[in-house]
Every structure is written in C-alpha cells, then in structure tokens.
Amino acid sequence: STKELKLTFLYFFVKNETQKRHQLKNIRDGMLAEKLQTICTSATFPDDLPRMLAQLKCTEPIMIRSKNVSLQKVYNSILYRPEVEKKRDILLELIENVKFQQCFVFASSHSFAQSASLFLNSKGWANTMLSGSLDQRDRTQAWEQLIDKETTILVATDLACRGLDSHHADLIIHMDPSKDNANMSHRVGRSGRFGGHGESIQIAVNDDDLEKYK
Secondary structure, X not given: OOOOOOOOOOOEEEEEOOOOHHHHHOOOOOOOOOOOEEEEEOOOOOOOHHHHHHHOXXXXXXXXXXXXXXXXXXXXXXXXXXXXXXXXXXXXXXXXXXXXXEEEEEOOOHHHHHHHHHHHHHOOOOOEEEOOOOOHHHHHHHHHHHHOOOOOEEEEOHHHHOOOOOOOEEEEEEOOXXXXXXXXXXXXXXXXXXXXXXXXXXXXXXXHHHHHHO
C-alpha cells in the first residue's frame, strides 16, 4: 500500500528537479504549513513554473538564474554514419580512438544499454552498467565505482543523466536520442563539470536520428 508523508509541520522545503510535475502533484493541499520557506532548484525550468510554484503555495517568488546556461566548455557534435549497420561498431570506434579520462555512454532503454555494455566487455573494454532495472545496491555500487574512478566507462540509461557527477568525466556518447528532449542537455552536462572541458558525440545512422537530435 502507498503511504503518505505528513508535511503539516514542515517549515523549510527544498525541491530539486523542479521540472518534474508529477512529483509536485503528490503534495496535497492543506499539508504544508502556512509559513513555509521553499527553495526549488533545477538545471532546466518549464514554461509553466509559476503555476507549479503556486501548488507549493509560493507567493511572490524570487527567481535566481544564470544569464548564460550554455555549456561553453563542452564541444557538441553529431557523428552521421549511414553506411554503418550497427551503432555498437561506431561506439567501439569512438572508445578506441577518442582520448578520455572517463566516458558516459547513454542509451534510451535498459536493453540497448545492456547490449552496448556486453559488447564493450567482449572487446576488452571493461565498463559499469547502470539503469533503473538494477536494484538499489547495484546502483550504489556503480555510482561508487564511477566516483572512485574504478571504472572509466559508464554505460547507462537516462537514470544517470541527472545528479551523477564526476570530476573525470570528459566524454559523452549518445547511442540514440533521449525519449525526453530535456534530458539531452542533462546528458551533455555530465561532462565539463567543475571547471573542466568535455566532448559530446551523438551517434546517428539514419535521418530519423538526425531529426530527433535537433
């Protein structure tokens, strides 16, 4: 059964990933204290943010944002290879030829990520796989291996595109476009962090890929 967290006596509320509307809907009317200080943070804000804040009973909110939200230290490119039948062959080519300290390989589904992970392992490129299909213990282990630099390649679904930071990540490879367009910027943002530089490469083998990457 679903249990409800009582927020009646809450006076300080911090909400990360504010663009996730369905989470705000779970905060019911009458549960929040009248004198409540709320901080909402996110790398991307939706157009209907004022309405969302109203759900949290925020009045006269103060917006603090950067004037320049572009990732200037990350070089973005699309690698279009229609002559290649399987994207995993392009992935291997990039891993073997592009210099990196730590690489994130993103795929839109667990099965695609798992297939890419197994393929890299078979070619001698050890990696860690992370997706929502793993239990929490395995997710935590994958995260710790990344932070401790025990792994140089993380193959993951969009589960890893938010909140997973590494000082060493400098290469992002997109096996396919994200199912959520907003997640693309978060994927790219895994590199070039902490003042560093990075490279983001989007693999495309057909016109459909190119259209979705736009």
